[in-house]
Amino acid sequence: MKRTRHIKCLHPYIFSLPNDLVLEILARVAASSFTDILNAKLSCKFLNEIANNDYIYQQVSLEKVPVIPWWPNKQTSSFLDRCKKSGNVEALYRQGVIEYLSACNLESGLMYLRMATNSGHLGASYVLGVVLLCNNDDDEEGINFLNIVHNNVQGFEECRQQLQEVTTCLWFNNYLVPKPNNCLMQNEHLKKQRGWPTDNENVIQCEACRCHREIKFVCSLCSHGEKFYNY
Numbered sequence: 001m002k003r004t005r006h007i008k009c010l011h012p013y014i015f016s017l018p019n020d021l022v023l024e025i026l027a028r029v030a031a032s033s034f035t036d037i038l039n040a041k042l043s044c045k046f047l048n049e050i051a052n053n054d055y056i057y058q059q060v061s062l063e064k065v066p067v068i069p070w071w072p073n074k075q076t077s078s079f080l081d082r083c084k085k086s087g088n089v090e091a092l093y094r095q096g097v098i099e100y101l102s103a104c105n106l107e108s109g110l111m112y113l114r115m116a117t118n119s120g121h122l123g124a125s126y127v128l129g130v131v132l133l134c135n136n137d138d139d140e141e142g143i144n145f146l147n148i149v150h151n152n153v154q155g156f157e158e159c160r161q162q163l164q165e166v167t168t169c170l171w172f173n174n175y176l177v178p179k180p181n182n183c184l185m186q187n188e189h190l191k192k193q194r195g196w197p198t199d200n201e202n203v204i205q206c207e208a209c210r211c212h213r214e215i216k217f218v219c220s221l222c223s224h225g226e227k228f229y230n231y
């Protein structure tokens with residue numbers, strides 16, 4: 001309520017700004033808070049009209065938006081559809097995970113994951129890398145996607161947490177099965193691993209073992225257990 005009043009106080013100044021600048025301001029509001037952009041839209045017709053732009057839907061934060069709405073309705077579906085059509089990377093990532101791991105729409109899932117990956121979503125690179133390594137005969141592309149995560153400062157741990165959060169309320173219907181790790185030195189490379197690593201991401205220098213560790217994590221997540229823990 002306080003924020004809404006504050007926005008109303010700004011109206012005379014906002015009216016004097018070019019629409020492109022107001023749009024940019026609203027996009028930054030949307031990127032930081034779904035609730036704040038909603039309040040801005042509700043505050044007056046002018047802001048509501050400016051905010052009815054694909055750029056806002058591309059930028060809007062979905063942090064407070066449930067992956068699977070508890071009470072799906074036309075308004076929620078319409079909002080999420082527009083986010084996807086506008087290229088909102090988080091919406092594309094979520095849809096890719098849902099389609100591939102839950103709805104078993106594999107082609108559609110891969111398409112959304114690739115779209116999110118191409119837009120720089122690290123979590124999508126992570127899932128896509130694991131999925132390709134489980135299903136493709138040629139490992140090169142999957143390894144490349146996991147190397148993107150490995151070389152990023154956010155690293156694997158954040159991608160694991162992100163996937164866990166997105167899949168918490170998902171019912172898995174597509175179980176991934178890891179291929180055997182062909183590294184002849186895996187006992188040596190993995191000997192210090194107990195449980196899933198947290199702050200020792202760079203301990204495993206071997207690419208094959210590093211990728212296999214992440215494959216096991218995702219496969220175990222999908223199987224709701226430790227089935228592949230000691231694979």
Ligand SMILES: [Zn+2]
Binds near residue numbers: 186
């Ligand atoms: Zn190895």
